[in-house]
Amino acid sequence: MAQISRRLRKWTNEMLDLPQDVLLDLPRITLVGNKELSVENHRGVRHFSENRMILSLSQGSLEVEGAGLMIRAILPQEVLIEGVINNIKYIGTGESS
Amino acid sequence: MKIPTLSGLRGCVMITVRGEHVNHLINALAESGIPVWDIRPTSDHTADMKVLLRDFHALRPLLKRTGCRMHVSRRIGLPFRMVRLYNRKFFAVGMIAFFMILFLLSSLVWNINVTGNEKLATEDVLKVARQAGIKPFQWIFRLDEPDKLSRELSMKLPGTSWVGVERKGTTITIQIVEAAEPEKKPLVEPRHLVSRTDAVVSSIYAEQGRPLVEKNTRVKKGQVLISGILGDGDAHSQAVVAKGEVKGLVWHEYNLQVPLVQKRNVYTGERKNKSYLVLGNRAIQLWGYGKEPFAKSETITEHDPLTWRSIALPIGWMTEKVMEVQEAEETLQQQEAEKLGIQGAIRDILAKYGSDSQIISQKILHEKKENGKVYMKVLFEVEEKIAEELPLVHSQGE
Missing domain, CATH: 3.10.20.310 (membrane protein fhac)
Incomplete structure (x- = not known):
């Protein structure tokens, strides 16, 4: 069933040309320079320190590396990170999963 | 963006959270919809964050569930300030009193x-x-x-x-x-104009009243020139203020004596300044010490007190100019001496009998030179005002 619904959603997405984050529950990441990072559709904070931050996503997680990182604000669906951002990396988001 | 608005007004606290899994607490806070911001990790197991004062009590079960401990590190916002102000009541009272006094004083007429x-x-x-x-x-x-x-x-x-x-x-x-008011005329009583001295009338002009003399009339002292009584002097008469101008020829005899040697003081131009500082009614000399080098001198003193607005202060400055004076002698010829004497007499006449008096003629009656002086008797014929006021007294009737 799950597979059918996913396929249906993928098909409607292609047919109707809708943004993927709306239908597929994917994160939308906005990066302002290397100073500000806004992640929508996250699934919580997994690790949190000054230099490294890991956010859970619907599939896998997102690793942010930098210096002096802080969470400016956090809401159930959205998080705004400030600091000097050096590296953004996806972990465990293979096509297969 | 997601920081609650007016957090300063509503009051927020900065808390330091300590625990194995601070991120669990953050997730729990986010899920339960409690606004939390400025989360800054300070070490591996501690983090600072800000929450609203309103949500402070909702934190406790979440902390318990995630096994974290916290303490408040800073209190920010108006509610805390109000508490502090309440503890310092007199400060607040003073502030209010200040504004009230300011308001009251500014609503007075000064x-x-x-x-x-x-x-x-x-x-x-x-x-x-x-x-x-x-x-x-x-x-x-x-x-x-x-x-x-x-x-x-x-x-x-x-x-x-x-x-x-x-x-x-x-x-x-x-x-x-x-309002522009007409000038008030001085109140005058009814009067006659009488002659001040013996004279011969040279012109008469009566503005009000009845002229009793004519030109070239010889008048005695005290004679009525312009009468203040109109009418026949009996039942149908009326007393008025006699006004007018009467001029007459008057003779003045002057006995003059003019010394032939005139002494005059003349400044030589040499001078010495002395300066004083005035305190109250004492003067302290500051400059110009030493003996006066002049045989004869005149001193001009200038006092210059310090003033503030129009009030003279008791502190001031005084300067004395000591000017050397020399006596100059001038020897006059007899003619010059005569001229000098007559000029003096004419000045005297003009001063005594009015500046519009006119010298008609002058005659030296007698003249002699004696003891270095010229003695003269001079007769002046002067045309001058001779009218004098004489009030009419009613009770006497006329």
Whole structure:
């Protein structure tokens, strides 16, 4: 069933040309320079320190590396990170999963 | 973006959280919809964050569930300030009292200026204004409207054509436009004009009254020139103020003596300055010590006190100029001496009998030179005003 619904959603997405984050529950990441990072559709904070931050996503997680990182604000669906951002990396988001 | 609005006004606290899994707490907070911001990790197991004061008590079960501990590190916002202010009541009372006193004092009348009055005394205007309620230390809100006040003042002040009352801050300006009144003539009693001296009338002009003499009439001292009685002097007469101008020829005899050697003091130009500092009624000499080198001198003193506005202060400066004087002698010829004497006499006549007197003729009757002086007897014939006022006394009747 799950597979059918996913396929249906993928098909409607292609047919109707809708943004993927709306239908597929994917994160939308906005990066302002290397100073500000806004992640929508996250699934919580997994690790949190000054230099490294890991956010859970619907599939896998997102690793942010930098210096002096802080969470400016956090809401159930959205998080705004400030600091000097050096590296953004996806972990465990293979096509297969 | 997601920081609650007016967090300063609503009050927020900065808390330091300690625990194995601070991120669990953050997730729990986010899920339960409690606004939390400025989360800054300080070490592996501690983090600072800000929450609203409103949500502070909702934190406790979440902390328990995630096994974290926290303590408040900073209190921010108005509610905490209010608590502090409440603890310092007298400070707050003083602040309120300050503004109240400021407000009260600025709603008092402090100054009253009166402008534009020339004949009216300022004190009189202020007195009338006081009756109308304009006085120093009066409440401004107890004053009437300016147009009412100006109407009242202009009714009460005689001799004004317009009175304006204007308030600017704590100062009230009363502007006065005085009515142009005709000049009042001095009150005079009915009178005659009589002759001041023996003379021969040279011209007579009666403005009011009845002329009794004519040109070239010889008059005695005290003779009526212009009568103040109109009519026949019996039942149908009327007393008026005699006015007019009567000129007559008068003879003045002068005994003059003029010394032939005239002594005069002349400045040589040499001088010495002395400066004093004046304190009260003492003067301390600062400059110009030493003996005076002049045989004969004249001293001019200038006192220059320090003034503030129009008040002379007891501190000042005084300078003395000691000027050397030399006596100059001048020897006159007899003719020059005569001229000098006559000029002096003419000046005396003009001063005594009016500057519009005219010297008709002058004659040296007698002249002699004796003891270095010239003695002269001079007769001047002068045309001058001879009229003098003589009041009419009613009870005597005429």
